[in-house]
Amino acid sequence: MTSIETIIELYYQAQKFHLENTDILERYSFEDLAKIYNGIGPDSFPEWLRKVISSLHPSLAPAALIHDVEWHESDKTRDSFSESNARFKRNGKAVAKCSFSFFNPRRYIVWNQARRFGNYCELFGWAAWCSPCECPICEKARAQAKANG
Numbered sequence: 001m002t003s004i005e006t007i008i009e010l011y012y013q014a015q016k017f018h019l020e021n022t023d024i025l026e027r028y029s030f031e032d033l034a035k036i037y038n039g040i041g042p043d044s045f046p047e048w049l050r051k052v053i054s055s056l057h058p059s060l061a062p063a064a065l066i067h068d069v070e071w072h073e074s075d076k077t078r079d080s081f082s083e084s085n086a087r088f089k090r091n092g093k094a095v096a097k098c099s100f101s102f103f104n105p106r107r108y109i110v111w112n113q114a115r116r117f118g119n120y121c122e123l124f125g126w127a128a129w130c131s132p133c134e135c136p137i138c139e140k141a142r143a144q145a146k147a148n149g
């Protein structure tokens, strides 16, 4: 479970690195961001992709947060799907460049991981993008809609 403190830290990192689409984070409280961030990968992604996610370099977390919120808001279209995955790669590159100097090998390891993860999502994430979001906020909204008939 990601703590609120960690989410706040990721939020400020996303701002500091000037990542693309940080505006999407403004629509949610930190509490809700924590629920979304914890709720998306684990259930709707296939096992092996979850392993890829959990092995992502920690510095990619702010890019992953934006990516997760985009998946939470998925409009189930191919265009926004591809845009989200391409943006993860660009945001991951920005994180790598801001976090590590050009002579630090980690810059290229992190950048390469971001590129590979974006490509995996593009190749194998379509079903998850099109299926109902399984974060606690979406689960609750569905339960309420069902209760209201």
Ligand SMILES: [Zn+2]
Residues within 6 Å of the ligand: 036, 072, 073, 133, 134, 135, 136, 137, 138, 139
């Ligand atoms: Zn959701």
